[in-house]
Amino acid sequence: MNRYPLWKYLLILAVICMGALYALPNIYGQSPVVQVSAKDDVAVTENTLERxxxxxxxxGLxxxxxxIDGDSAVVKFSDLDAQRKAQDLLKEKLGGFDTAMNLKPNVPDWLADLGGSAMNLGLDLRGGVHFLLEVDMKDATANKKRQIRSDVTATLVKQKIPKRxxxxxxxxxxxxxxxxADLDKAVDLxxxxxxxxxxxxxxxxxxxDLKGLLTxxxxxxxxENALTQNLSTLRSRVNEIGVAEPIIQRQGLERIVVQLPGVQDTTAAKNILDATATLEYRPTDMENNAQLAAQTGRAPVGSTLYYEKGVPVLLKNRVIATGNQLIDAQATFDQQSGSPAVSVQLNSMGAARMLEFTKNNVGNLMGVVLKERIPLKKDEVTGEMQYRVKEEVISNARINGIFSNRFQTTGLGTQKAASELALLLRAGALAAPVQIVEERTIGPSLGQENIDRGVxxxxxxxxxxxxxxxxxxxxxGLIANIALTIxxxxxxxxxxxxxxxxxxxxxxxxxxTVGMAVDAxxxxxxxIKEELREGNTVQGSIKSGYDKAFSTIADANVTTLIAAVVLFAFGTGPIKGFAVTLSIGIxxxxxxxxxxxxxxxxLIYGRKKRLQSIAI
Structure with a gap:
């Protein structure tokens, strides 16, 4: 009556053993580390480790x-004070290298090889950085106006309606x-x-005149669209740099909160979050002299003067394709020269324009302009964001063949520069620049105190x-306690x-969950006690107790699970964390x-045929 077949016992034992194995990494804790990575395309070598x-x-630390861990050197310390001192020391003494403080789980290699890993800890437990970003809505509106003006012009040209x-x-x-007549056609269009x-x-x-008013x-x-696109872009960028479970959410009408658990050095994160980089592919002006334009300071009509590593270059104002038409970008190496490059894939519109241009310009040059808009600070008088615009030609290469949606951009100097550009292009451009208006670093010592209190x-x-x-x-009760511990x-x-x-x-x-788990x-x-009071046999009471209580237990837990799912679907970071642990616990x-x-x-009572009483 109250017996399980052997396979069921073995299956339960296997589940418990697997659970114990994969819970084990959490007892090893984390150690403070300093990561050292090269700023330029220089590998971390054994000589670097010795230094x-x-x-x-x-x-004396x-x-x-x-x-060596990946592309970085990692030094593990026993306390946070030594970690901080070591970072200051290495930042001062190691030229050409970036240093960052972090926390690294102490999971043994054999356990990591089996797929074991410790739980990711949130910002309040692990420490990390908190950014409050403000979106420049004035610039977002200006960008939209420029786009509308350009699209209206293109539409009129396509329909052959001349404008004044x-x-x-x-x-x-x-x-x-x-x-x-032209006005009437344009109004309908x-x-x-x-x-x-x-x-x-x-x-x-x-x-x-036709008047078009933005209501x-x-x-x-x-x-709203600018804020939504910036949220999506920031999520992509943070995912690219590999931060576990970041929190990225809007705050009000113009601000975005970004929390990055485990990140203690904010420099790299800031460079990724507020960067606005895009590419423009333009025809090179083959008819005019770039050196003469640089000497006179005046570019010919229809062209703009740029510089490629200090050398003047004249590019046509016509844009063939931009980073907004990009689908994918991956850092790679140029097959002919072996230099770092970015492999680019364009969407159908960009590919069509690139195909048309290269078909008619084999043997001519095409320039690639890298445009960055770097936020500085707000003007104290007007309250508007100030920017520094950086434009440079990273490549001015000869078109050796016809291509459309897939090609390479070279001239990036280092592999690290290629990787960073590919990351920004792949993650997408911000719809409007953002400025970091608040920055907080939550130290791991405070996180450890929260962990201790939580445990x-x-x-x-x-x-x-x-x-x-x-x-x-x-x-x-002892049986219930064993089940509760498991x-x-x-x-x-x-x-x-x-x-x-x-x-x-x-x-x-x-x-x-610990409190609720014992309810069942x-x-x-x-x-079981009720069945015993009604005169049922001991074995019969045990069977009836488990069978008849099952529907009640299922109903109670399913309704709680539904509530947890709703919390997860509609809640933000902390609420989602509560919902996840509650759902798994149920x-x-x-x-x-x-x-x-x-x-x-x-196991204890099932084999006793004439069981007279039980300790309940």
Missing amino acids: IETLITDA EHDRVV KILWKDNELTVGFRTQ IEEEFTELTISTEVSGDSF EQSLNAIK MSVQIGLAMVLVFMLFYYRMF NVVLMVACLSLFGATLTLPGIAGIVL NVLIFER MTSMFTAIVVSRAIVN
């Missing part, structure tokens, strides 16, 4: 050995025509193509539940395997309370 070792040893002028004044676009504009006309003498609703939509709360809660169950239900182990294992991020609210979810056992044990507690505890009861 780092000598500097740290001479300074206790540390583990220096090892086109310009913006405040939020109103004016397009002038020479005849009433622009009303259909540009729904964000409210169209009207103004005729005065021989002036026939308040359209302006709000532009700002203590789990331990106290678990201990109180174990004592109560043992006192009130005796032998069955439940905590399985919950930690699942959080580790799924790569979930543990935060303070997540620890609260674990504490709540209480329902089962009370049902599933593991049902398994341990119903399956594991039943297996233990069956």
